[in-house]
Amino acid sequence: MDSCCGLIISCSKVPVPLRGISVEVQVKGFVADVCATLRYKNTEEKPIEAIFVFPLDQDSAVYSFEATVEGKTIVAELQEREQAHKTYDEAISQGQEAFLLEEDKSSGDIFSCSVGNLPPGQEAEVKLSFVRELPVESDGAVRFVLPTVLNPRYTPKDHDMSVTAAIPRLPADKIPYSLALNAHFQSVYGISKIESNCQLEPIQYTDGDKLSAKVSLAQGHKFDKDVELLAYYLQANTPSAMVEAGLPDAVEGSIMADPVVMLNFYPNIPETKEKANSGEFIFLMDRSGSMMDNMSSEQNAPRRIDSAKETLILLLKSLPLGCYFNIFSFGSEFSSIFSESTAYTQESMAEAVKLVNQMDADMGGTEILEPLKRIYKTAGRPAHPRQLFVFTDGEVGNTKFVIDEVRRNAHNHRCFTFGIGDGASTALIKGLARAASGTFEFITGKERMQPKVLQTLKCSLQPMVKDITLTWILPPGVEAKLLSGTPTAIFQGQKSIVYAQLKGKVEQGTEGQVSLAYSFKDEMVANVLRFTLKLTQSERPTMHRLAAKVVISNLIGGENLEEKSEEVQKQIVETSVQSGVISPLTAYVAVNKETKNPVKGPPVQRSIPLYGAPVAMACCMPMPRMMPGGPPRALACSMAAPGGYKPQIAVCHFPAPTPMPAMPLLPTPELADPTSGPAEGLSEPEIAVCYWSDSATVSDGATSAPAEGSPEPKVEVCYWPDPASVSDGATSAPAEAKAERALFQLISLQNADGSWNLNSELASVFEMSEEVLKEKIPDPVNSSPRL
Template identity: 20%
Template sequence: MRTNLKRLGIVGLALFLTGGQGAWAQVTDRWVDQPQVIVPNARRIRVPIYQTPVELSAVGVHVAIRDGVAASTLEFSLRNPSPQAQEAQLILPVPEGVAVSRLVYDGVGPEPVARVLPKDEARRIYDSIVASMRDPALVEFVGWNLIRTSAFPIPPGATQKVSLTFEQVLGADGARVDYVLPRSESLSTTDTPWTITLDLRSDRPIASIYSSSHELITERVGPGHIKGRVSPSSAQNPGSLRISYVTQQNKNALTATMMAYPDPDNAGHGYWMLLASPPVAGAEVTPKQPREVTLVLDRSGSMRGEKFTQAVNAAKQIVRGLNEGETFNIVDYSDSIETFAKVPVGVTPASASEAGKYLDALRPNGGTNLHDALLEALRPTPREGFMPLVLFLTDGLPTVGERSEVKIRDSAKAANAFNRRIFSFGVGMDVNSPLLSNLAKASRGASTFVLPDEDIELAVSQVFRRLTGPTLALPRLIETRDEGTSPRVRDMLPAELPDLFEGDQLVVLGTYSGAGPITLDLGGEAEGKNRSVTITLDPSAASARNAFVPRLWASRKVAALVEEVRQASAEGAGGIGDARMRELSEEITRLSIKFGILTEHTSFLAVEPNASLGLPAAATRAADNLMDLAAAPSNRAGGVSVAQERDINLKMAQAEAPAQQVGRYISGSDNRTVQVETIRAIHDLTFFKRNNRWVDSRLAGKEEAAPDQTVAFGSPEYAMILATLVNERRQAALAQEGEILIQVGGKAVLVQAP
């Protein structure tokens, strides 16, 4: 019967016997009379073979938040595959302060009832289920309250729907409001579909919304109204659903909030994340800054065919998408450089029509004079008060004129006296991806790589839609401190902040040290004026609830270190010395082990079951991988190069949830995303699977050594270990299947499987 449970996904099914633990040993028909307890937000739990398990076939979640009060509605579809009627009972871990407002049951028989149990009573129920089932799946919910329903019938062969709504007043930290729906952090099969939608309303404009756990797709209905949903693939990911939103307190003002996490292994140090947004459109904001857009289009012979048609269509879309009063020009290049107009022209129906005719007349031929095309786009003086943007598209390496990567990027930097933002598009695999990435990042732009089977028109239009209404240019984040004192904020990523456009939000991460508040000033230019907001980073307010922050920081740090290797490996850049390479490799490997952030260079840590997690050996192997890639011609162009650049962009993503970064990288062999399931992130810990044993990354290099203590499941020592981990908010580590080697109180503790 257990094979049926593979359909349960990240949810779980537990059999709870009201007759107590002794009933587990009984093999009688009495089993079929007992209600099956459904724990939708737990991982799959073992059940006895004596009863056909009720299948949880779908879960729908709708979260409605009104001015800080949340109503969460969960609809469960329960299927009884048995030829006889069965009873079920729901148990749902929830935060404190929850009240049940509605329970809808569309079946026959008495209406079930639901009540909220406080965490002490909930603990007794969790303990009872864990002991009865000899399965630790529910220990991760120790410390949460729970909602328990009475039993309700499910007819044979039927699917029963039950809907439960609970309400709560959400916690707030200044202008930030936080929501959480507890779910398991342990990976399991993920076939049960979860759909999660959100309706957020506030009397004040909503400046930003962020999920540290899952990918949110949002639509702004109005200044104080946002609708959203969790992407289907992300909804299947494990972990509690966490959503934060920030309201705008003053019109025409920047909005910012700070989240910090204290480093438990380094007293007086920690990690921080800043979430900031420009003023909300439609909330009495100042007029938008107009844009001057220069489209740079590769018309070399290699662009011939469908991709040139797509590129031309993308250019037409951009011109049509400009607002009244904005300007544009077109630079097209192969061996030679041509332009649509001598200077950028204002967008009108007539100029847009002429631009369309100009684009239609272009014919791909010749080589690629990338250097001169860049300079042609960067040198002209933009109109005063306009934001100058360059959209640069190419499908090949420079073959005409200057071909040195280092000289091209240096020339572009020198020619860009007016701070034009370059948004580069590499089409196909035969592009110098480090060059295109450098051109973009050095100018506060971004790079995009369009694979051979992807649509150029779609890729370009998606980027351009983001570049609507620049609201904050040249942003900066500075620590204000007394003269002569050392900085307390370090390792800020990104090191250079990107411009903010309408609908953007800024996510900045870093580390801090010392006690006492730290003052940061976030500022930039809007409508020709300097705007700023003062933010306080208070280490005393750092919380273990923000365990996602260090993992997000580590993801960006790994990307930045790999990028340093790639940029230094360009021909003519001077290379990177052995000592620095070893230093970078050791840091990349250390972060990979500690946080589970893999690259193709360190993927062996999780892919190879016998690979040592010891830092010296692992770092040496990673260094060899990095040096091989740096020295190879494919490091600058080709599929491997594009994969590396896409992986860097993935890890630097502004809104990427940290849970989605763990064990994931882009493979150079086929440019596909690889998700490794022998590595897990649980709270702030990382575990690697070694021979059916989950190994705490803090014990890296000691995984083969004898543990300091061996603990049997369910023993008094187990209870003590669990209590310690509950205090550290790390109890979910014990919910994993199999043996667990974990560091507790400085000791290596082996927790035996049930």
């Protein structure tokens, strides 16, 4: 048995050197420039090496890293990755303070910051800066997200362990460092309001025309959810072009030396009057153990699996008659509800909805690669374009392998993805959609999913846009070198961004024009964007850095770097170093060469703890499905050992299996007093005895007791919920949640043809009797048994 779980640990005996994080956000239109400052202090009596693994959005272009020690600022140098590690290690061995920032090779949304040889009592600050494009939501909001949740990534057998598996975890109220965030928004269109999923200080408009505004995060953020800011501009979907001058000291011919233009298209695709009645819709549902977690830490928050199921049912109810569909579930294994895609009828839809309602997060790990391969091996149906929908919390360790599989099959389908819950991997969710010309959405917290679901379905029903071309008209002697590539997919209402490098002598104030043309239902359509070549020189060449990030991402292409040719790897490193934008093949390193008292001996490693969901175990390696008979007698679990955070192996011995409901294991509210008995509504406790062991001594399915001399066993007391005390939904939801639930109930009762059966179930949604409902319906409709 392969298994790897993380337990929430107590860090009371181990000081955490990270004291606080402060973030300054500058948003201009649809681009955010962010500077994050991490404050450290070593309160121990020995030198330490602090390692902080944290999330960033996949599209973030990290362009600066510096450290400040004893009033002196050390600007880091971006080096080839192996050279940066060598520089860092040599500095540590010589007793010098050193700082390292790198992007995880397996997933572009994970970063690691190392602060090495921090002497006792000393403080240090490190700053990292990044820029990123901001998406526009279906309701017109410009969305900025600062990720603070990094969930453990599941790693299938025969793949390298994810760096997230070794991160120590704490409950939200035990995180010992703080977060402060200030955000400044500027828009030439005016700002109507700014909303957030977190508590904010009152918005402050900094000018009379409401063209700029400032908001701040209220104190006490618990790191249990990403920080999301939604800015509503008075006009958002307007095509635009921005031209930025090159840097005079940049390498000649490089991206940074020449002007760069950023084009924002909003293609106006003609409405089709034909009713869609074709298509093969395949839904891939994540039913791994992590989908059992709640969408948020708030009371009565739904589980991820329940939000995913609601999303899927909403899609099922909205499919066109005449199409074909199938639903796959995956975890450590996979299955489908039909042996092959079946015709969409009232009967097949009703059967599918019934089976979806029975689904639970009970299939172990997150092995998405094998079901994808099975889907792609199945031949599609003629005249029914295949559309793949993926629902997952994104806790996948082999991200690049999964994206590469989708990319290899992009010629015969489109892929649409839904990231469920905070911490969903942006590298996976965005990467899958982009690999197969689809769209992506993130559903978090109490966010209304209906607009996002319907927007995605509308995109999937839109006929494919073909023959996309870009035609430039520029002044004589000026040429456009496309950096982002020609768009591969265009959808109504969706922004399409193009970056280009302008080669040649650009005269200030001259005019340029670019036409985005495409074929739609055998008709040619063109969207023309005119712009002035007014070069702006900025201390922060934002457009250049975003363009460099796009170039690096395209060169990587979602594939394993080891499979890339030496020439491509060289191009990645050159683009990264010249632009200052970090890549998986480069890293930032800084060394304090003027250390007054060199550190003697190796520093003690301290991993910074992150928030961990309040569950007994979070599985991140292959694990058998939990059966009604109870948990296995023993599990080999990778976890952080108390007192040092060093990844260890724990063997957890459970009591003999006893009958229990198929419900999540809940930690007792009073772990400090296991004799206090179960709380109201909970059954007698199950006790798991865990002891620390060297990984080399643990074999698959280990069942042996602790060896003599092993550390004292760790006792965890857990209670299984009494089935009678657990209801299907929240017992006391606010009015808006109640309305949301009523809407979903109404949708779930809808027939495949869009009608409703006039019966007591429908009447109960409106909280009235069937007779009263009939009285309120107009006579021509009332005479029919269906609405």
